[in-house]
Amino acid sequence: MCWGLVRSFRLRGLLPSRCFSCCDSAAMKHLPYFCRGEVVRGFGRGSKELGIPTANFPEHVVDSLPLDLTTGIYYGWGCVANEGVHKIVVSIGWNPYYKNVKKSMETHLIHPFKEDFYGEMLSVIIVGYIRPEKSFNSLDSLISAIHSDIEEAKKRLDLPEFNRLKDDNFFNTHSQIMNGH
Numbered sequence: 001m002c003w004g005l006v007r008s009f010r011l012r013g014l015l016p017s018r019c020f021s022c023c024d025s026a027a028m029k030h031l032p033y034f035c036r037g038e039v040v041r042g043f044g045r046g047s048k049e050l051g052i053p054t055a056n057f058p059e060h061v062v063d064s065l066p067l068d069l070t071t072g073i074y075y076g077w078g079c080v081a082n083e084g085v086h087k088i089v090v091s092i093g094w095n096p097y098y099k100n101v102k103k104s105m106e107t108h109l110i111h112p113f114k115e116d117f118y119g120e121m122l123s124v125i126i127v128g129y130i131r132p133e134k135s136f137n138s139l140d141s142l143i144s145a146i147h148s149d150i151e152e153a154k155k156r157l158d159l160p161e162f163n164r165l166k167d168d169n170f171f172n173t174h175s176q177i178m179n180g181h
């Protein structure tokens with residue numbers, strides 16, 4: 001754990017004053033992480049098998065993630081086509097339950113959408129880390145874990161230090177400049 005970084009995040013108001021047991025230095029050092037890309041098709045399991053749709057980013061967006069960014073489950077804010085900012089949970093990795101060969105980055109927006117939005121631009125700010133990805137013994141266990149992640153994300157995003165990032169100017173621009181470069 002790099003306490004210098006943790007302190008600097010706290011001073012900038014990006015970390016709560018108490019440390020969550022799931023703090024992970026390799027995840028934290030890149031946060032908040034700004035990311036934007038078109039929504040593409042995945043395996044079609046999110047809605048059909050899990051009842052939890054995930055908007056998948058294209059390969060080039062996944063490949064541009066920092067190589068040392070810990071895989072796992074994150075939370076933050078997201079916006080489809082510049083129309084409203086919503087709480088999100090994000091899964092980054094190989095979906096060990098399904099043994100995917102390619103790394104994916106998938107966002108579930110905690111908001112009911114009337115229609116699919118494939119091809120639209122999705123902008124996300126990842127602000128915190130929840131847990132590593134796991135392989136579960138049953139589909140029901142995976143679904144329960146995802147629902148717990150959603151509840152955890154909803155709570156943490158109400159903390160003032162995370163809540164204010166929903167108003168970040170990133171969601172009002174189309175700029176390709178992200179994470180300072």
Ligand SMILES: Cc1cc2nc3c(=O)[nH]c(=O)nc-3n(C[C@H](O)[C@H](O)[C@H](O)COP(=O)(O)O)c2cc1C
Nearest residue numbers: 042043044045046054089091095096097133134149
């Ligand atoms: C909050 C959240 C947590 C997830 N946790 C796991 C996990 O622990 N293990 C896993 O194999 N997949 C996990 N996933 C990924 C799902 O397996 C994946 O979203 C699902 O297979 C849909 O894939 P698709 O978009 O290709 O249809 C998680 C997804 C979300 C949104």
Ligand SMILES: Nc1ncnc2c1ncn2[C@@H]1O[C@H](COP(=O)(O)OP(=O)(O)O)[C@@H](O)[C@H]1O
Nearest residue numbers: 041042043044046047053054055109116117118
């Ligand atoms: N709340 C939501 N969060 C994420 N995607 C959603 C949501 N509501 C509808 N969708 C749509 O569902 C799609 C994802 O469903 P999913 O079953 O994971 O398919 P895929 O495997 O193609 O990603 C998204 O690309 C989007 O068009």
Ligand SMILES: [Mg+2]
Nearest residue numbers: 042046054055
């Ligand atoms: Mg998906």
